Amino acid sequence: MTFIKTTEQDSKYNHLEKMSVSELLSNINNEDKTVPLAVGESLQQIAVLTEQIVEKLKNGGRLFYIGAGTSGRLGVVDASECPPTFGVSYELVIGIIAGGEIAIRKAVEFAEDSKTQGWLDLQAHQISDKDVVIGIAASGTTPYVISAIEKCNENNIITGCIACNKNSPLATVSQFPIEVVVGSEFITGSSRMKAGTAQKLVLNMISTATMVRLGKVKGNKMVDMQLSNKKLVERGQKMLAIELNINQNEATQLLKKYGNVRNSIKNYKK
Numbered sequence: 267m268t269f270i271k272t273t274e275q276d277s278k279y280n281h282l283e284k285m286s287v288s289e290l291l292s293n294i295n296n297e298d299k300t301v302p303l304a305v306g307e308s309l310q311q312i313a314v315l316t317e318q319i320v321e322k323l324k325n326g327g328r329l330f331y332i333g334a335g336t337s338g339r340l341g342v343v344d345a346s347e348c349p350p351t352f353g354v355s356y357e358l359v360i361g362i363i364a365g366g367e368i369a370i371r372k373a374v375e376f377a378e379d380s381k382t383q384g385w386l387d388l389q390a391h392q393i394s395d396k397d398v399v400i401g402i403a404a405s406g407t408t409p410y411v412i413s414a415i416e417k418c419n420e421n422n423i424i425t426g427c428i429a430c431n432k433n434s435p436l437a438t439v440s441q442f443p444i445e446v447v448v449g450s451e452f453i454t455g456s457s458r459m460k461a462g463t464a465q466k467l468v469l470n471m472i473s474t475a476t477m478v479r480l481g482k483v484k485g486n487k488m489v490d491m492q493l494s495n496k497k498l499v500e501r502g503q504k505m506l507a508i509e510l511n512i513n514q515n516e517a518t519q520l521l522k523k524y525g526n527v528r529n530s531i532k533n534y535k536k
Contacts, residue, residue: 268433269431269432269433269434269435270431270432271405271407271431271434272430272431272432272447272448272449272450273404273405273430273431273448273450273451273455273457273461274405274454274455275449275450275454276450276454277450277451277452277453277454278450279293279452282452282453293452294452294459297451297452297459297460298459298460298463300448300449300460301448301460301463301464301467302467304446304447304448304449304464305446305464305467305468305471307446307447308444308445308446308468311442311443311444311445312444312468312471312472314442315400315426315442315444315472316471316472316475316476316479318398318424318426318442319398319426319472319476320475320476320479320480322396322397322398322424323358323398323476323480324480325396326396327396327397327398328357328358328359328360328391328396328397328398329345329358329359329360329397329398329400329473329476330359330360330361330362330388330391330393330397330398330399330400331344331345331359331360331361331362331400331402331469332361332362332363332384332387332388332399332400332401332402332410332411332414332415333362333363333364333401333402333403333408333411334363334364334365334369334377334378334403334408334410334411335364335369335373335378336404336457336458336462336465337402337403337404337408337411337428337462337465338361338362338363338364338365338369338370338402339363339369339370340402340462340465340466340469341361341362341363341400341402341469342361342362342363342370343361343466343469344359344361344466344469344470344472344473345359345360345361345473346361347473348473348477349492350491350492350494350498351477351488351491352477352482352483352488352490352491353482353490353491353492353526353528354477354482354490359473360391362384362387362388362391364377364378364380364383364384364387364408364410364411365377365378366387377410378408378409378410378411379409379410380409380410380413381409381410381412381413382413383410384410384411384413384414384415384417385413385414385417385418387414388414388417388418393418393421393423394421394423395421395422395423397423397424398423398424398425398426399414399415399418399423399424399425399426400425400426400427400428400472401414401415401425401426401427401428401436401440402427402428402465402469403427403428403429403434403436404429404430404431404457404461404462404465405429405430405431405434405457406427406429406430406431406434406435406436406437406445407431407434407435407436408436411427411436412435412436412439415427415436415439415440416439419439419441424441424442425439425440425441425442426440426441426442426443426444427440427442427443427444428444428446428464428465428468428469429443429444429445429446430445430446430447430448430457430460430461430464430465431445431447432445432447433445444468446461446464446465446468448460448461448463448464484528484531487505487509487527488501488527489505489526489527489528489531490526490527490528491526491527492526493521493525493526499521502517502521502526502527502530503517503518503521504517505527506520506521506527506530506531506534509531510530510531510534512534517530520533520534
């Protein structure tokens with residue numbers, strides 16, 4: 267099938283510099299509204315990959331995201347939010363970005379063009395066939411990501427991807443591809459916009475559904491969250507007060523004694 271890079275197609279809008287602020291915002295918003303619908307078209311692909319992830323993590327594996335630029339940053343963000351939200355180890359979900367840590371804040375020239383560094387970056391984490399690797403690339407053509415996924419396949423590691431073009435090279439080499447086709451961007455080629463939003467939505471879905479299936483949520487509450495600031499402590503106190511039908515002071519003492527919401531519920535005695 268022919269590969270068409272829709273993420274690079276010309277914007278539906280022209281003469282942006284002549285638009286008022288209100289017009290710019292309204293048009294951007296209209297384009298953004300199409301993104302959840304595009305994600306909805308890919309739910310089956312997302313489900314199939316997520317099932318694979320859950321199974322591997324239940325058996326001691328890890329989840330890796332690997333990408334460059336905006337795509338890499340989005341993977342790092344999602345991975346970094348799993349420990350405080352769900353109380354898991356920082357080694358369970360790992361985000362890797364082309365160019366390393368500095369690339370999170372500053373573009374590293376030509377880092378995404380390397381056909382060897384992606385696999386080296388994964389090897390630094392002792393990657394194995396227990397793990398799952400998701401390549402993230404809006405275009406689906408990033409050499410750093412594609413080559414890393416190819417090496418994972420050679421080493422019997424389950425691979426998936428999140429791309430925003432249909433039939434991209436990345437999707438072709440991934441065992442469980444997710445393709446969310448959002449079309450042209452408001453600013454031609456600026457895939458940090460709709461494509462980035464789509465990737466963020468998919469990452470939210472994958473990590474959240476995985477953690478729920480791993481038992482990291484009770485009812486609809488983050489009972490394993492890290493109590494790392496005042497807001498989260500207060501949230502934990504409220505959870506306990508409602509769950510155990512106790513007052514604020516009792517909830518506070520339980521949290522101090524047992525460290526988190528789940529342990530407090532488990533060890534509570536009337």
